[in-house]
Amino acid sequence: MSLFIETLRGKRGSRPPIWLMRQAGRYLPEYRALREKNSMLQMVMTPELACEVTLQPLRRFPLDAGIIFADILTPLIGMGANLEFKKGEGPVIDNPIRSAADVAKLRLPSPVENTPYTLDAIKLVVRELGEKTPLIGFSGAPFTLSCYLIEGQSPGDLERTKAMMVGDTATWHALQEKLVPLCVEYLVAQVEAGCRSLQLFDSWLGYLGPREYERFVQPYLTQVVSEVRARVDVPLVFFATGVSGLFPQLSKLNASAFGVDWRITLPQARSLLGRDLPLQGNLDPQLLAGPWEYVERCAREILADGATLPAHIFNLGHGVLPHTPPENVQRLVELVHSVQP
Numbered sequence: 001m002s003l004f005i006e007t008l009r010g011k012r013g014s015r016p017p018i019w020l021m022r023q024a025g026r027y028l029p030e031y032r033a034l035r036e037k038n039s040m041l042q043m044v045m046t047p048e049l050a051c052e053v054t055l056q057p058l059r060r061f062p063l064d065a066g067i068i069f070a071d072i073l074t075p076l077i078g079m080g081a082n083l084e085f086k087k088g089e090g091p092v093i094d095n096p097i098r099s100a101a102d103v104a105k106l107r108l109p110s111p112v113e114n115t116p117y118t119l120d121a122i123k124l125v126v127r128e129l130g131e132k133t134p135l136i137g138f139s140g141a142p143f144t145l146s147c148y149l150i151e152g153q154s155p156g157d158l159e160r161t162k163a164m165m166v167g168d169t170a171t172w173h174a175l176q177e178k179l180v181p182l183c184v185e186y187l188v189a190q191v192e193a194g195c196r197s198l199q200l201f202d203s204w205l206g207y208l209g210p211r212e213y214e215r216f217v218q219p220y221l222t223q224v225v226s227e228v229r230a231r232v233d234v235p236l237v238f239f240a241t242g243v244s245g246l247f248p249q250l251s252k253l254n255a256s257a258f259g260v261d262w263r264i265t266l267p268q269a270r271s272l273l274g275r276d277l278p279l280q281g282n283l284d285p286q287l288l289a290g291p292w293e294y295v296e297r298c299a300r301e302i303l304a305d306g307a308t309l310p311a312h313i314f315n316l317g318h319g320v321l322p323h324t325p326p327e328n329v330q331r332l333v334e335l336v337h338s339v340q341p
């Protein structure tokens with residue numbers, strides 16, 4: 001078994017494994033070169049291109065896992081969302097979900113009908129990587145997907161999302177009930193295509209307080225995690241940002257590990273969770289883009305924090321930023337690899 005998978009299963013290896021969220025992307029010149037000739041959606045929807053982009057960071061750096069190149073929003077296209085990635089604006093959906101009728105219209109195609117391109121890309125990547133480097137599959141969680149579907153763009157302060165949640169609660173619940181099977185089937189299909197671990201992204205969850213989380217999100221998130229874990233025997237990492245106030249609730253999820261952002265230390269996250277689980281994180285991506293001397297200092301502090309945990313997967317607290325020097329990523333991976341037990 002690989003170091004990454006063993007660590008996710010709670011077994012501390014000779015050193016922490018390392019991969020980076022958004023390890024494929026605009027900070028790499030070879031990504032930008034492909035992106036000049038193709039739209040983001042063309043890159044995701046062409047299995048050979050998605051495979052190539054997934055492999056780009058793995059060719060440069062000896063990372064301990066790959067993550068399939070796709071986006072949390074692409075499965076929404078087959079449901080009926082007109083998704084586009086606009087230059088400078090990020091994702092835009094020009095037919096957002098605002099009413100019960102909009103929710104009723106959402107389709108629920110199987111993953112093979114909905115995202116055949118991602119499942120084919122996974123098969124291509126797994127063939128290239130062989131046994132040594134495991135591939136991570138992923139999905140957005142129902143709450144974060146709802147934010148994009150309802151707001152129709154980067155969610156901002158979640159004005160319309162919260163308005164629907166508390167003002168048109170029946171529509172909110174109907175939407176969650178459609179998104180749960182979408183997420184479950186999509187994650188299971190990625191494992192069947194060859195992924196050996198999963199990550200569930202709930203990037204916008206930190207905008208909710210614990211009571212709204214319990215009332216409007218927890219039942220559905222619990223269902224996604226439990227159903228996936230019952231159906232496939234691979235580790236699942238739950239990732240969100242700004243959720244220290246929700247850790248006591250989140251710790252009830254049957255996740256294998258939790259991703260931690262940079263706003264708290266790993267030992268603080270452990271104590272808020274109140275459970276001994278592997279933790280993944282948590283270098284501030286903005287600092288990774290800065291002077292190496294400070295990156296090294298942070299990385300050593302995080303490694304020391306990680307050494308106090310039952311198991312630690314080194315990662316950032318959020319995704320790699322476009323202005324990150326690739327040399328910093330190179331040196332970071334080398335530093336983590338040089339850790340002595």
Ligand code: 1CP
Nearest residue numbers: 021022023024025040069070071072090154155201203319
């Ligand atoms: O080239 C470009 O212009 C596209 C930039 C880009 C990339 C490289 C987007 C648009 N998505 C991706 C790929 C991606 N997205 C991956 C696979 C690549 C890898 O990790 O190596 C993954 C796992 C995601 C996940 C994702 N997309 C999340 C969850 C993680 C997170 O960052 O919080 C979210 C929220 C998205 C939405 C999205 N897609 C793209 C952007 C710029 C955004 C964020 C927009 C916003 O701030 O609301």
